[in-house]
Amino acid sequence: MNVDDKLYFSNIEISTNKQKDFWNDVRNQSSDGGKFYIDISKRIVPNTSVSRCSGQWSTPWNQSIIPGMEAPEYNPSFNKLYSDITDARALEIKELINQGQKFALFYSGGIDSTLVLFALIKNLTEEELKSLAICASVDSIIENPNTWEKYISGKFKIIDSKKNWLSDVILAGYRPITSEPADQIMGNLMAITMYHNYEGLIRHLSPSVKYNLQKIKNKISSEDTHYSAYKDLISRHLAYDTSVEGLKFGRILYEKYNKCIQTSPWPTHSLHDFFWSTYFNLKYTNCVIRGALYYNTGVPKKECLDAIIPWFHTTDYQQWSMVNNNNGQKIRNTLASYKYASRKYIHDFDKNDWFFYFKTKLESLTNILRYDVSDMGTNVGVDTNFQMLSFEDKSIKDYFIHHLLNYKIDWM
Amino acid sequence: MENQFYSKYYIDPSGSRRKYGIYCHSFDRWLLIDNYDVSATLETGQLLSSKVANIIYALPNNILDMNNNNCLDYTIFDKTGYVRGKFPDVIKGQTPLVKIVDHPAQIYLQGVPEDFKEADALNKLKELKQYAEFVHNYVYVLKFLNANNWDDNASFSKTILSDQLLEGVSLRKDRSNLEEGLISEIKKILYFGMSVEESKTKIDNLIESVKDQIPQLIMYHDRLLSEI
Numbered sequence: 001m002n003v004d005d006k007l008y009f010s011n012i013e014i015s016t017n018k019q020k021d022f023w024n025d026v027r028n029q030s031s032d033g034g035k036f037y038i039d040i041s042k043r044i045v046p047n048t049s050v051s052r053c054s055g056q057w058s059t060p061w062n063q064s065i066i067p068g069m070e071a072p073e074y075n076p077s078f079n080k081l082y083s084d085i086t087d088a089r090a091l092e093i094k095e096l097i098n099q100g101q102k103f104a105l106f107y108s109g110g111i112d113s114t115l116v117l118f119a120l121i122k123n124l125t126e127e128e129l130k131s132l133a134i135c136a137s138v139d140s141i142i143e144n145p146n147t148w149e150k151y152i153s154g155k156f157k158i159i160d161s162k163k164n165w166l167s168d169v170i171l172a173g174y175r176p177i178t179s180e181p182a183d184q185i186m187g188n189l190m191a192i193t194m195y196h197n198y199e200g201l202i203r204h205l206s207p208s209v210k211y212n213l214q215k216i217k218n219k220i221s222s223e224d225t226h227y228s229a230y231k232d233l234i235s236r237h238l239a240y241d242t243s244v245e246g247l248k249f250g251r252i253l254y255e256k257y258n259k260c261i262q263t264s265p266w267p268t269h270s271l272h273d274f275f276w277s278t279y280f281n282l283k284y285t286n287c288v289i290r291g292a293l294y295y296n297t298g299v300p301k302k303e304c305l306d307a308i309i310p311w312f313h314t315t316d317y318q319q320w321s322m323v324n325n326n327n328g329q330k331i332r333n334t335l336a337s338y339k340y341a342s343r344k345y346i347h348d349f350d351k352n353d354w355f356f357y358f359k360t361k362l363e364s365l366t367n368i369l370r371y372d373v374s375d376m377g378t379n380v381g382v383d384t385n386f387q388m389l390s391f392e393d394k395s396i397k398d399y400f401i402h403h404l405l406n407y408k409i410d411w412m
Numbered sequence: 413m414e415n416q417f418y419s420k421y422y423i424d425p426s427g428s429r430r431k432y433g434i435y436c437h438s439f440d441r442w443l444l445i446d447n448y449d450v451s452a453t454l455e456t457g458q459l460l461s462s463k464v465a466n467i468i469y470a471l472p473n474n475i476l477d478m479n480n481n482n483c484l485d486y487t488i489f490d491k492t493g494y495v496r497g498k499f500p501d502v503i504k505g506q507t508p509l510v511k512i513v514d515h516p517a518q519i520y521l522q523g524v525p526e527d528f529k530e531a532d533a534l535n536k537l538k539e540l541k542q543y544a545e546f547v548h549n550y551v552y553v554l555k556f557l558n559a560n561n562w563d564d565n566a567s568f569s570k571t572i573l574s575d576q577l578l579e580g581v582s583l584r585k586d587r588s589n590l591e592e593g594l595i596s597e598i599k600k601i602l603y604f605g606m607s608v609e610e611s612k613t614k615i616d617n618l619i620e621s622v623k624d625q626i627p628q629l630i631m632y633h634d635r636l637l638s639e640i
Contacts, residue, residue: 045498109506143506145462149604189503196437196502200490218526333526335502336438354463354606357528357536358438362465363503 001383001395003402006062009289010381012038013046018377022391026401034060034404039249042240044190048286055264055281057256060407061399064384069285071318074266078319082329082341083348085316086115090123093177093309097124097131103309104133104159104174106166107152108364109143112179115342116311118349121151135159135169135176139367144359146352161368167296170307180310181287183361184280185321186330186339191275192361194237195220196335201236218333220271223326227274228258234274252409259411266322273325280321288313293382295369301386335360421450421470425514428473433513434544435488436466437502439525439537442483444544445471450510452555456548457508459602464540467494467501468510475519484541487522488513539607546608553636554595560632561595563587586629588622594629 014023027038037060041047051057053071093103105120107113120132134156141148152158159169169176183189194201202213209232219225227234231254238257239250257278261268268277292304299307324330329341337343338361347356378390380400389396424430432453434444443466446453450470457466469488478486494511496504501511513519528537558564566583585593592600598615605611623630 139506142461146604146606193500193502196440197491197500200492203490334440336525336527352606353536354540357533358436358464358540360438360465361503362506363499 001399003399006064006384007381008066008384010063011046011048011379012041014041016377026404029401030404031407033407033409036252036409037404037407039240043238049282050285051260051281052285053265053281055260057260057282060403066285069288072315074322075319076323078323080316080320082320083345085320086119086345087123089311089314090119093120094124094128097128102131102174103177104135104169105177106368107134107136107140108367109140110362110364111339111342111359112182114144114147114346116177116179118346122349133157133159133174135161135368137161137367143364143367161370165295165297165370166291167298167304170299170304175307175309177309177311178291180312181284182312184284184287185312185317187272187276188279189363191272192335192338201233205232221326221331223269226269227271230271255412270326272331424472431471431473433469433471434466435469436464438464439528440487441525442486443541444548445480445483452551454508454510456551459547459599460544461507462603465506466508468508470512472514472516475516478519485521485523486519489518489520543608547602549640550602552640554598556636557633558595561586561629586626588625590622594622594626
């Protein structure tokens with residue numbers, strides 16, 4: 001690999017001992033900027049950030065946007081309803097079924113995949129639904145037992161997600177439907193965990209800062225309260241630990257996000273916008289392609305990527321996401337209303353008040369995707385031919401060392 | 413018998429007997445406070461997990477003025493340390509674990525949760541509280557019913573003995589024709605139930621259907637229900 005080569009995707013993850021050894025070794029040979037870039041993975045796991053618009057997010061190496069991942073143009077007059085976009089997406093699947101294709105919905109029991117399930121049940125005929133299988137685990141049932149009992153059990157072919165790789169499903173003749181990238185459309189888990197521990201985070205701040213943050217606690221999705229008013233809180237939340245270095249890291253990462261937001265084409269006002277905007281831009285690609293890259297053992301990566309239908313990866317959902325901030329569609333005040341538009345669609349279909357009011361967003365990828373950490377352990381990205389890059393290849397290690405040695409913190 | 417590890421789940425740092433609470437991330441408040449039994453509270457949390465993700469906390473005894481009547485107004489102050497692996501509890505796991513709150517200052521009065529101030533949402537929250545109390549009460553009934561169900565030779569033996577050892581012998585939970593026995597069937601109703609009224613009706617119908625098969629068990633069930 002040459003130092004001028006471009007990447008489609010980079011992945012810094014420090015979960016296994018092998019990964020720790022590799023990245024610690026590279027970190028020791030990196031500039032301060034390079035060290036910072038590796039440290040992002042201590043807080044944003046994994047660090048796969050890449051900008052897909054004009055928003056500035058420098059990466060240590062040359063990285064280009066995977067075709068199809070570019071953010072659509074911001075259109076302030078976009079006015080399609082979330083429910084109509086969702087129904088239209090289901091009708092696309094209907095058409096493909098009528099062309100003879102079969103699908104497997106990766107169902108975790110969470111809000112996103114329940115929305116997809118209900119959209120398909122609502123818009124497809126009984127006959128058409130015979131071409132849909134459900135790939136799930138017992139964790140999916142436990143996450144949402146009433147939906148399983150009423151709408152899935154005995155009605156669909158079940159594929160055990162704990163025993164089958166995503167690629168096994170493709171090899172069995174199905175096109176996987178995933179609920180990606182739902183959190184990028186609505187916000188993200190970093191936001192949710194911060195709102196939930198608001199008091200616990202601000203208790204460490206100075207009395208005057210704390211006083212001001214307490215006054216705006218219920219303004220997380222309010223257009224008249226700019227996210228910069230929460231700067232100290234966000235920085236604290238982004239810190240990888242409470243050491244001096246960890247807290248400093250949080251402040252630098254805030255500024256890096258801030259620069260990206262300031263140069264992005266869509267408006268970003270509130271605290272929730274801050275998290276939505278960064279993840280809608282920077283984590284979007286990761287969520288769309290991770291299934292094909294990491295949960296796939298038997299299908300060429302590009303072929304796998306083309307076979308998967310990431311439900312929310314459409315121009316309409318993205319356009320909707322850009323113009324529906326701070327109006328109660330993504331969140332109202334707390335995590336109880338996170339993904340409000342999806343909750344509403346689900347509730348209109350099944351009238352389950354418990355789910356509407358009390359379902360929380362969970363990290364449930366492991367409910368539905370079989371993975372093996374040891375297989376994922378050495379991957380650090382893909383090149384522009386969708387070839388996986390392993391850090392066990394010396395030229396790839398040299399590539400990362402070269403770029404991380406030269407990377408500078410240039411956004412402050 | 414004093415053992416520091418497990419006494420911490422029963423005795424708080426001041427030496428008083430602990431209370432137990434069911435905390436729900438969704439509305440960031442306490443749903444239920446129990447004065448007696450951590451395992452009963454855990455089972456209630458598990459049965460409620462079909463409706464709301466929750467966590468069981470062993471609480472210090474002197475938790476200011478919080479009790480089962482007003483706990484929907486109280487929250488946890490700092491959730492920093494409450495995690496499952498690398499994820500905060502709030503985003504990981506539908507079913508409850510048991511954790512500990514040692515300091516009374518961790519619990520404080522916060523009032524009605526922000527997203528539940530409108531009438532419909534607040535009523536649903538009150539309905540959840542009502543359902544939680546109904547389930548918790550029933551959990552105690554079923555615990556003591558099970559503890560005195562001398563016809564159950566299945567529960568214990570299935571836990572202890574391998575399938576190989578049990579091959580060729582028949583097992584039963586009670587003398588009814590219910591495959592999983594009365595107690596399991598009631599738990600399923602509580603888990604899948606959509607309201608107190610619906611669950612009560614289903615349990616009444618279930619009991620009616622087996623009352624001639626297990627009259628003594630039903631009699632004891634009724635007695636426990638009236639006493640607990």
